[in-house]
């Protein structure tokens with residue numbers, strides 16, 4: 001945890017304040033929205049949990065059905081077992097559509113962040129432009145997203161304005177509408193020029209082969225309809241059985257993620273443009289990504305695959321609020337990342353981020369699909385190699401009354417000695433009187 005602790009210790013207080021304010025506001029908005037959206041939000045969460053669990057229990061069948069319906073609709077379906085396979089495949093599709101030097105516009109997608117797609121495409125000589133406003137700022141600053149829903153939760157409008165001025169997008173301004181206008185003017189030219197648009201997917205409906213995307217800025221609409229080729233990337237767990245499941249998930253996602261009753265845009269993509277359509281791509285490709293998910297499906301962290309990437313657990317987590325997403329050092333941060341990161345990549349690699357939690361249970365309380373995150377964090381921690389010596393000392397002290405009395409009597413002296421735990425934390429001060437002495441006196 002040293003890396004995490006060191007990051008938090010060095011964190012700019014303004015960044016911490018930005019993250020705390022934004023997460024607190026969204027958490028409040030979530031409560032309001034869910035109370036308006038559902039007569040009984042708890043039952044809605046339960047229903048969503050059941051649907052997603054049913055999908056995981058029958059995943060192979062639903063994915064094959066999805067493939068069949070997509071092909072019927074004219075969507076080309078590709079399967080990628082690993083990040084490498086997905087990157088190579090998408091790179092070939094992009095080069096096939098335009099060639100070196102062409103522009104690729106991208107809508108926000110955690111799956112493509114996960115496979116580090118941008119670096120690969122840029123390495124092939126393509127110009128990759130993020131079109132979600134937050135992701136666009138992240139890209140200009142050579143930064144990484146700090147939140148799965150709000151990538152620049154760690155920045156304020158003044159730093160965004162500095163970035164835009166530095167990149168020649170327009171004069172300095174603290175007016176959000178002016179800044180949005182500067183980004184819009186810049187990106188509009190990229191949309192006009194791009195031959196390929198890449199997006200993620202929020203849900204894919206097995207029954208109809210429909211791809212569902214939600215957003216608030218309109219950049220997804222342009223990324224998926226203006227270029228002649230649209231490539232959608234989804235993890236295998238994004239499938240939903242029926243169209244009739246969609247309203248529940250659209251409401252839960254919007255309410256939990258941003259406190260909205262519904263996102264501004266909901267796109268239902270049925271396939272490429274048909275004769276007579278005024279716009280739309282000539283080709284739609286769907287890349288279905290595994291990248292470790294099958295392994296997770298068969299292990300103790302299977303339930304994390306119910307996640308719909310709403311970010312509510314990040315907003316509710318006291319550790320995330322005090323540290324920001326970058327502290328986790330992984331594409332997925334917060335309670336979700338503390339489970340999904342090690343589940344996908346192995347405990348030996350990034351398992352220590354499972355310690356970045358107080359286990360207060362706030363994440364599970366807000367999760368729209370009721371993922372038992374604290375229990376999984378405990379399981380992950382048990383898989384980590386624990387330093388044995390302190391626990392053996394505790395075991396010895398706790399197993400005899402005499403040793404325990406001696407240990408507690410010497411605690412003030414022992415705890416004043418330098419040790420790794422207090423290197424990054426405030427030393428708790430003993431409060432009040434000694435309980436045993438008080439008890440003996442009372443007797």
Ligand code: SF4
Pocket residue numbers: 256306307308309310311312313314336363366367368369370371
């Ligand atoms: S784990 Fe639950 S609360 Fe966290 S992002 Fe996923 S669905 Fe949302």
